[in-house]
Amino acid sequence: MNTDPRPSEHASPCDAAADWFVRLHSGTVSKADLRLFEQWRQADPEHDRQYRNVCRISGAAQHLSAQALRAILKQDAHPATPQQHRRLSRRAFGLGLVGACSSVLVMGVLHRQGLFDEPLETYHLQTRRGEHQELALPDGSILRANTDTLAIARLYEGRRTVELRRGEVFFSVARSTRSPFIIDAGSTEITVTGTRFNVSRTDSAVQVAVESGSVEVSGGRWWNRRTRRLAAGQAVTAYHDAAPEGIRTVDVTNIAAWQRGDIIFDDTPLALALEELNRYLPHPVHLDDTALRSHRISGIVRSGKPEAMLEMLPDFAPVSVHRQADGQIRILPR
Template sequence: MHEDAHGDDVPEHPSDAAHWFSRMHSGETTEADRQAFAAWCSADPAHEREYQKLTAQWNAVLSLPEARLRGLMQATNATQAAPPPPAMSRRRFGLRMVAACALPVAAGLLAAPYLFDRDEKRLNYATRKGERRQVTLPDGSILRLNGDTHLAARFGADERQVELTQGEAFFEVRHDASRPFVVMGGVGQVTVTGTRFNVRRDSESLQVSVESGSVRLESGPWWRHSEHRLGAGQQAIAYASSPLGEVTQVNVDNLTAWQRGKIIFNNVPLATVINEMNRYLMQPASLDAPALGPYRISGVFSVDDPLAMIDALPAIAPVSLERLPDGRVRVLAR
């Protein structure tokens, strides 16, 4: 490995979690780095645990409100006599601090008064069940949120990052090759420079569907990393406990009909239909006829009237409905 690949401030052969964290997040990782990192993680189960702990600390610090972090840093800086070194981006500084000091990430970050990019913006968005919302992000990208969706966005001089914690969103990303747009979704992440795509996060999966342009979907830790390149009309799903799903062709217009207030089913199993309807119903419906789970139906429904969706089922499937006092609905065999 050549020294100029990473600079003279990073050790040639990292041997601890802090230095590996810095190396793998430097933006200059080589294939040799990835292979060496995988070998380091496999050599001792404690290595992976230490690395994951640092990752959790890093994410925890970045999730704190800026005002809170600035207050903590001012308190720490009051005890320091030496002037701070030249300003750099929060990401670059944080990584170099870890590599240089091998200290807990959180402590290193909170101690730096020059950590923040002055132009960085942090934004949080959320919708209730049945609500849809469109917002314009600081870079000019358009974001459309489906109901019951939560996400946080961070925009700085060298990054555009959104974390989707739950729900579904459609992204119309403004092209900026110098600042890739990254969507974090727990079990996977999506990277683009400019395109239109839909992301849906459920408890154990992240579904990505591309309307135009292309995206890179990545899943798994560095040492078990997998990725797909998706183009227009393609979809793939990242799972929490299994390999990245295969790339498939989909009708993205139907898939994103929720933006127009519609939900479209085309030869879909009844069990799947009811699960999808439950995303919009205030009280859930349950299929109490397991044998009818595979029964396939088609139809177009309005998500703005979720009760009408469930009321329409007896007309297109051999079922009846039982409404419970608390508002829940049982779907029974007729």
């Protein structure tokens, strides 16, 4: 077995780029490997170009565990067949991945992991500002969407997935040990078998809170990806491209307070509170001062009157609210 972290000097730039991609995501890369990678990448503009092309499929790494990626490095026991590779190439073309040269081995493993499977059924869940909507899946799972939300549910053979692009959804997931339920929220992934929980995705963070059962929340870049296991009455926040923060205890009755018309902030960073509020307001609120982003606030406001929070904000935060002629609102330090 070849344990040298460098691709063969005879490898083509595209195959070398694919090899580096797998090695850097395997969880075993060292500082010396990173130095070698940078030397290889800077040695020829074509190396950098091919690596960036391969990174166009970098979302695939989120669907593979470090163990699976290490297995790619150790063996070539089940290479993709020519028929599989041709089929995959056609799909890659359709996804705009032409030019991303990857070895047959890497792409074959991704194919066997089910990354390129076609969903059996697809459902869209979308709400405009002020709307709520419910989606019942054939397996008995129910998704309830809050205002300004976009989610896409896909049912595959052996797994159920939901891509939460923005907004907030309360999930009541039908239990199935043979078909895990996976929520893709950007760099954060939530995995369950059967439970009730709430997921909110704003521009900067994903927040997960569990009403009953348990969920796993994974997030962060490949070199610092972590998983938090939440039980009922627990919640976690994961900022974009960052590992989930520490688990905190929450009031179960308030996890989906939006369903009864309440917006609740409980020791919430001001930046996250304003991002949440923006989903209800007709004009966006901007927070320009970075020092204020982590200032924590608590309060309750009716979802039908989100402006009330802005009126109260100067009472419990060192800020002033400035309304501009175009309707936009700026929060400035006092």
